Amino acid sequence: MAREGRGKWGLGLSSGLCSYKRTTLIVCLLNIVIALYVLRSLYASLYVYSNNGNVVEYSPDQIRKMEESIRIRRASEPIQLLKLVKQLKHEFSKENSVVELPRAVKQRITDEVLQRLRGLKANANMSEQREAVERWRTERLEDAKKLAIVREGLNSTLSQEEAGILVRALESDWAVLSEDVGLWIPDEIIHQEHDDKPEGVEDIDMEQILAGRSLPPECHAELHTDYDGGAVRWGLTHHKESAADCCQACLDQAKNAKPHEKKCNIWVYCPSETGCYSPDIYEHKHMECWLKSSEKPRLNFRDRYSESYRSSHPTAPVRVPWVSGVVSL
Structure with missing residues (x-):
């Protein structure tokens, strides 16, 4: 009887274990199904959020076409032309870059050029001045090139780096450098007098x-x-509109001047439409009317400029362009 009871208990225990395993398996399967459902729900929600964020989903065929379009566009780019343009831009910027010399070097250049110009004769014309400056530039350029190559054995106040900069400034950037140091020599203007008066015609009076x-x-x-x-x-x-108006302005000023004021007794007028020459720094234009005062009026110029004066002042015309007069106070 005891053995029979133990046998029945063993059978019942074995049946219970099988039932428990089946229950555990079913529960696990249910958990897996629920987990898959939850993952699917999360993926669906993310997809909806992406669509709401204006993210466009492309099909594989569309992506393939876009890649093909990009490949064709890159293949059709003028690569050689772009490289050439880039190279030209680089060379142009290099050529047009301004060399900045130290202030002390610029001052030495100014002093040397002035010393070279002072060594010329007093009546040196523009061409002679330009030649003197060009000779100085050539000599200075040779010295700077030597100094830029080798420093030892050369007596110079310039460093090797400054000499290299000076070589480029004197060679390719000379126009910029000369303007920077205040050097400007105008082109010489040659005035030629032409006698184109017809034969038999008398000189016309300026009046x-x-x-x-x-x-x-x-x-x-x-x-x-x-x-x-x-x-x-x-x-x-x-x-003033005319020489007569200029003279009248002088007479009126002298008449209306206060006791402590100078009274006009000299008037000088420019009748030429192209302006009138003067050795000062100003540009004198048509209809200028100068009112002057002097106890003993003195002539500046009359009739023609002398040959010696025109040699030292090459921009001067042959005849004095002004008309003037001394009135009685």
């Missing part, structure tokens, strides 16, 4: 071609004449 009304006797007008004196009215900003 006949002076614009405006006739000059009254009290103006004492003198053609091709320039008188000196202290300025009562600055002609650069004082213009």
Whole structure:
């Protein structure tokens, strides 16, 4: 009986274990199904969020076509032309880059050029000045090249690095450097007098071609004449329509001047439409009217500029362009 009871208990235990395993397996399967469902739900929600964020989903065929389009576009790019343009830009920027010299070097250049110009004769013309500066530049360039190659044995206040910069400044950037140090020599203007007057025609009196009304006797007008004196009215900003109007302005100023003011007794007028020459730094234009004062009026120029004066002032015309007069106070 005991054995029979133990046998029945063993059978019951074995049956219970099988039932427990089946239950555990079913529960595991259910958990797997639930997990897959949850993962699917999360993926669906992420896909919806991506669509709401304006992210476009492309099909494999569309992606293939886009890649093919990119490949074709890259293949059609003018690579050689782009490389050439890039190279030209680099060379252009290199050629146009301005060399910046130290201030001390610029000052030495200025002093040397001035010393070379002072060594010329007093009446040296523009061409001679330009030749002197060019000779200095050639000599200085040779010295700088030697110094840039080898430093030892050369007595110079320049360092080797400064010499290399100076070589380029004197060679390719000379126009920029000369402007930077204040060196400017204008081109020489050669005036030639042409006698194109027809035969048998007498010289025309300047009185006949002076614009405006006739000059009254009290103006004492003198053609091709320039008188000196202290300025009562600055002609650069004082213009009159005619020589007669300029003379009248001088007479009116003298009449209305206060006791402590200078009275005009000299008037100088520019009748030329192309302007009038003067050895000063200003550009004198048509209709300038200078009112001057002097106890003893002194001539600056009359009739023609001398040959010696024109040699030292190559921009001077043959005849004095001004018309002027001394009035009685």
